[in-house]
Amino acid sequence: MKRTELPSRIVDLALNLGATDVAVKLIERKRTMIRFSNNEVTAFKSYREALIDIFLMVGKHRAGSTISLSPLKKVESAVERLIKVAKMSPPADVYAPLPKGPFRYDPSLLKPSKVSLAPRRLVGHVEAAIKGALEAGAKRAAGSLTATKTQTVLATSGGAQGTQEKTSLEISVRAFTSEVSSGHFVSIAQDEESFRPEEAGRIAGEIAVSALNPTPGKPGRYTALLGPLVFADLVSQVGVLSSAFLVDVGQSFLAGRIGSEVASEEFTLLDDPTLSGSYGARAFDDEGVPTRRNTIVDRGVLETYLHNSTTAKKFDTETTGNAGLIVPRPWNLVVEPGDKTFEELLSEIDRGLYVTNDWYLRYQNYRTGDFSTIPRDGLFLIKGGEVEGAVRELRISDNMIRVFKNIRALSKSRFWIKWWEVEVPTLTPYAVVEDLNFTKSTM
Amino acid sequence: MEDLLEFVVDFALRMGADYAEARFQSDITETVTLKNGVPDASTLSETEGLSVRVIFKGALGFASTNRLNRRASKEAAKRALEGAKAASKAVRLGVEMGGGELGRGRVEVRPRVSFEHVDMDARLELLKEADGRALEAVKDVGAHLPARIFTLDTWTTEKTIITSDGVNVSSSTPRVALSVFMTAYHPQRGTAQRFFDLGEAAGWEAVERWNLTRLFREEAYSLGKVLMEAEKPPKGVVDLVLGPEVIGLVSHESSGHPSEADRILGREAAQAGETYLKKDSLGMKVGSQLVNVVDDPTIERSFGFYLYDDEGVKARRRVLIKEGVINEFLHNRETASVFGVESNGASRASAYNREPIVRMANTFLEPGDYTFEELVEDVKEGVYIKNFMEWNIDDRRLNQRYVGLEAYRIEGGEVKGLVRNPVLEVTTTGLWSAVDAVGRDLQFQAAYCGKSDPMQGIPVWTGGPHTRLRGIRLGGRT
Known part of the structure; x- marks a missing residue:
């Protein structure tokens, strides 16, 4: 038996043992990560794994398992055990059969891309990023480079069959000009052609140079110019929390807001895994449903949550092709661009703050969207349409819906962002947000 | 399994590694979920495999596989070494394994109810x-x-x-x-x-x-x-009593994390960040004399329990802040060699396919001798923050915010009605310096601490007793 036939074989086995629905995914992943700091490589890491994800239902009784790729006998006993667990578990509130195929997948999304995992070549990308940062004026650079090749073979009892081969490259570079002056940027791509490690280093270095000699910032409400890293973090909150599962358990400020205004008219957010050649492109979801372009927010109005077939049944709608067998999720977030250049956005701000990055976003209440997050790296005071100087020690403390409703303008230029703080690849412009609240330590 | 790991270590040495380490790890997890009163899918997860770590001319190579046979293990060792060789061209200072009490033995936590x-x-x-x-x-x-x-x-x-x-x-x-x-x-x-x-x-x-x-x-x-019932909290300068859940988080965020030696060296600069502490900060005063913060992996039953760390170094209790003064950093063997000290057993990996790095285990403020009533009785105007929802801290671990959830007004030495979302937004030294009384009621809570790239979430306890802070200006969301 070929390895790629294993998922179908497991589906048949589980059906014979009494499952009503089965989805099986074989994932083989090769990944290399190089970490660097103080301008040198600190660790070279190489990962290989072959995993089998099995999800099955016996009517309303559901169970899932992840195991290592193993000899067939071991896989069979894992399936038997899982059937027992499902039967033993009390029933869920809804039974949504897995979607029925066969499905046709977009061939352009299945076309394999190319990335080299050769160690010297990858170290070369790191050296280019460090060079970019140092040439821009940074004293030191740190970060990580990740190169991945994944093959996913999916089979379901609904007749879905698919094989997806994906590659990706990503680099995250933080450049320092002093202990408290830094800049950060990233480059992510599906293949080497559109990968820009040196540019990521250069942009990080330029921000770090501008961020020299920061003075303590003053708390208050400002018009904020949000750079792609920080805006992507906020946008990915909207994308991730549009999952119907999270709405259902109270972990989303989008609950009860379908058809309502959740952002300004300037803001349109899509989940678009059909963008061939982009980092998060994919042909099918974990139920085998062909992915599609979903408009989550259309000119400020919340259009849809993201669904698998189970959440769709519960919400009395159709799947959006975003399974996650338990939790639906976005694949590839895209913010529609605005019509201004960065310079125009900046020039229209009389008194404001330019935030280049943030980290550690936490909610006081997911349902209301009250949150705070901490700007990190370059943070700049804007006066009379120009950057006046670097500031520090401020915190964004506001409400998500309020922030998105206060978007005044977006830039034409957009950047793909994904890094430690932003898990979903997000294509994002610069954004101007009115009246953003900043606090600081009181002692 | 021992045979396979010994084989891998020998193979890596034969291939030219200066140091080799092999680790098998298996994590078997069973999860049940109840969502809005209804069961969701029960899940079983088996994550197991082995990793190899080598040093070649100062470069660190790591490789993992979840195929547990000689062929895949050998191939992993080769990948680790090839990576280290390629990386050695971009290494200046390099990595060495420092000393520590290296272990031989087995530790078993036996469940009473399986x-x-x-x-x-x-x-x-x-x-x-x-x-x-x-x-x-x-x-x-x-x-x-x-x-x-x-x-x-x-x-x-x-x-x-x-x-x-x-x-x-x-x-x-x-x-x-x-x-x-x-x-x-x-x-x-x-x-x-x-x-x-x-x-x-x-x-x-x-x-x-x-x-x-x-x-x-x-x-x-x-x-x-x-x-x-909660009403607006008082404005201005008040005294605070923080519950164990809050002071435990404070200990973790503003004492544990800044003490991680890999942050001091800049290893986490692009991810979890750096620290306001420097290599020569031992002896620096950061809080009142009553502040003693400890990280101890050896506490029985604790969520962060271990007796040997993931480099095989014997675990021990670490006093991070002693009487308000920075006393000790957290080290693995790599950072220990840079600092010229022995590892104190703080190296942890969250899974077989993660490299061991410097981590906390169970971090807490040591108890003092006050009862809760004694802490409250001479507070004229204050707030008791029992627990929290929102928190964060900057990546140098200096400016932090904790927003209370269950919190009460204190007036004339008595705990009164509930107040809504009091905001403690202060610097690390501002917070620890304001401690003027520490309770005797040490309590712990579980958490998952996130660090590194790829992300490693590891189980920890955070803890402490009820603790009083004087003269804190409450922040707020305007």
């Missing part, structure tokens, strides 16, 4: 009963509990570590972990939310001890009261 004796349906029944108590309790205060999700994990970790310089340790650790998230709602008062974790290195007996039906009832009742 997980296999408790079926999935029994686990879900227990959550369902607890959920029912929570719903009733919220109703008693006139609110609802429309959204909640509870997950209960049983989790067994097996590890074996062998190194080229003599380490041979293995361990078996069962853990139980509960995660609770609930939303209370009232049409006029809106919503309030509570999230917490429980976790121990123990068998099912821990869950029995937790008394979930009582715990859920109390938590839901308190959350309902917060929603229905």
Whole structure:
């Protein structure tokens, strides 16, 4: 038996043992990560794994398992055990059969891309990023480079069959000009052609140079110019929390807001895994449903949550092709661009703050969207349409819906962002947000 | 397994590695989930494999595989070495393994009640009963509990570590972990939310001890009261009493993290960040004399329990802040060699396919001798913050914010009514310097600490006693 036939074989086995629905995914992943700091490589890491994800239902009784790729006998006993667990578990509130195929997948999304995992070549990308940062004026650079090749073979009892081969490259570079002056940027791509490690280093270095000699910032409400890293973090909150599962358990400020205004008219957010050649492109979801372009927010109005077939049944709608067998999720977030250049956005701000990055976003209440997050790296005071100087020690403390409703303008230029703080690849412009609240330590 | 690991270490040395280390790790997790009173899919996860770490001319190479045979293991060793060789061209200072009390032996945490004796349906029944108590309790205060999700994990970790310089340790650790998230709602008062974790290195007996039906009832009742009764907190300068849940988080965030030696060296600069402490900060005063912060992996039953770390170094208690002064950093063998000290056993990896790095285990403020009543009795105007929802801290670990959830006004030495979302937004030294009395009631809570790239979430306890801070200016969301 070929390895790629294993998922179908497991589906048949589980059906014979009494499952009503089965989805099986074989994932083989090769990944290399190089970490660097103080301008040198600190660790070279190489990962290989072959995993089998099995999800099955016996009517309303559901169970899932992840195991290592193993000899067939071991896989069979894992399936038997899982059937027992499902039967033993009390029933869920809804039974949504897995979607029925066969499905046709977009061939352009299945076309394999190319990335080299050769160690010297990858170290070369790191050296280019460090060079970019140092040439821009940074004293030191740190970060990580990740190169991945994944093959996913999916089979379901609904007749879905698919094989997806994906590659990706990503680099995250933080450049320092002093202990408290830094800049950060990233480059992510599906293949080497559109990968820009040196540019990521250069942009990080330029921000770090501008961020020299920061003075303590003053708390208050400002018009904020949000750079792609920080805006992507906020946008990915909207994308991730549009999952119907999270709405259902109270972990989303989008609950009860379908058809309502959740952002300004300037803001349109899509989940678009059909963008061939982009980092998060994919042909099918974990139920085998062909992915599609979903408009989550259309000119400020919340259009849809993201669904698998189970959440769709519960919400009395159709799947959006975003399974996650338990939790639906976005694949590839895209913010529609605005019509201004960065310079125009900046020039229209009389008194404001330019935030280049943030980290550690936490909610006081997911349902209301009250949150705070901490700007990190370059943070700049804007006066009379120009950057006046670097500031520090401020915190964004506001409400998500309020922030998105206060978007005044977006830039034409957009950047793909994904890094430690932003898990979903997000294509994002610069954004101007009115009246953003900043606090600081009181002692 | 030992044979396979020894084979890999020998093979890596023969291929030219200056140091080699092989680790097998298996994590078997069973999870039940109750969502809004209804079971969601139960899941079983088996994550097992081995990793190889080598040093070649100062470059560190790491490789992992989940195929447990000689061929795949050899191939992993080759990948680690090839990577290290390629990286050695971009290394200046390089990596060495410093000293430490290297271990040989086995540690087993034996569950009193084995997980296999408790079926999935029994686990879900227990959550369902607890959920029912929570719903009733919220109703008693006139609110609802429309959204909640509870997950209960049983989790067994097996590890074996062998190194080229003599380490041979293995361990078996069962853990139980509960995660609770609930939303209370009232049409006029809106919503309030509570999230917490429980976790121990123990068998099912821990869950029995937790008394979930009582715990859920109390938590839901308190959350309902917060929603229905909390009023605006006082403005201006007040005294604060922080509960164990809050002071535990403070200890973790503003003492534990800044003490991690890999941050001091800039290794985490692009991810979890750096620290305000420097290599020569030992002896620096950061708080009042009453502040003693400890990180101790050897506490029995603790969520962060281990007796040998993931480089095979014997674990020990570390006093991070002693009488208000920075006393010790957290080290693995790599950072220890740079600092010219011995590793104090703080190296942890979250799974077979993660490299061991400097981590906390169980971080807490050491207890003093005050009762809770004594802490409160001479507070003229203050706030008691029992627990929190929102928090964060900057990546140098200097400016932090904790927003209270269940919090009470203190007036004339007495705890009064509930206040809504008091904001403690202060610097690390500002916070620790304001401590003027420490309670005797040490309590711990479970958490998952995130660090590194790829992300490694590891189980820890955070803890401390009720603690009083004088003269704090409360912040606020304007």
